[in-house]
């Protein structure tokens with residue numbers, strides 16, 4: 306397959322195939338020793354991709370990203386008599402890639418795996434970085450591992466049938482990347498609108514590659530999230546708390562989380578560009594405010610993996626394109642978040 310870029314991480318390397326044709330998957334994963342994992346929506350939309358590959362089709366949605374689904378996948382792998390030489394391929398969005406990577410990490414203590422992302426969010430974020438896992442109750446991604454996939458296969462023709470709400474969802478992560486690391490991309494997003502990217506294949510392909518490589522670079526420099534990788538959590542601390550509380554689409558939840566983080570930044574770093582961020586989020590169809598139960602959100606947020614006993618590492622902005630991690634005492638953080646909700 307053409308356009309291969311081998312990306313080294315500290316524990317393994319991953320082959321990225323940009324501008325690829327997903328129907329040529331067999332060149333990377335032998336049909337008789339591969340299981341594709343997908344959901345009912347993706348399976349119905351992209352039948353040709355699955356052909357006579359062994360396939361596990363799951364119910365769509367974040368509700369299924371739980372241990373019971375993992376157990377059922379493992380049972381089906383045993384039914385296929387999959388052994389350690391087999392490859393698992395997650396074909397879908399973030400929920401599917403998260404679960405596939407997690408099962409691949411634990412099945413027979415680890416088998417080879419790759420991803421074919423079928424959503425913007427999957428392409429620019431979820432399939433990259435090796436963090437894969439499941440939710441526990443209302444706590445998102447509470448259990449999982451960091452283990453890099455063997456390959457990523459990017460075929461943007463798969464986005465043709467992506468529903469509008471999924472485009473919007475994915476753009477939230479694109480805006481996040483621009484906010485924390487890429488001021489010129491933020492300008493590009495200001496100059497365009499969603500329909501420009503949907504219509505222009507080259508513009509879209511460049512945007513996806515730019516985001517995939519931005520995230521890749523951050524992960525390469527800090528695979529196990531001791532430092533800068535935490536920046537990728539911009540908008541996610543509050544976002545994750547309200548996402549499962551109100552069953553919000555991920556992009557909506559982190560968009561509200563990003564607005565809150567801008568509010569905190571204005572108070573703590575002197576950030577003065579909240580209006581620009583809100584305008585871009587709004588232009589790409591994302592909510593920037595919600596009247597949520599702040600007490601309940603706080604109870605969940607306190608359990609975030611970024612918390613230490615007395616404080617929380619929160620991602621703020623110094624300016625657009627320059628994210629910073631700041632340790633905020635828990636009581637101060639609580640007051641600021643309550644102020645944000647009350648405004």
Ligand code: GLY
Nearest residue numbers: 431433434435436
């Ligand atoms: N799989 C998503 C990440 O590693 O961030």
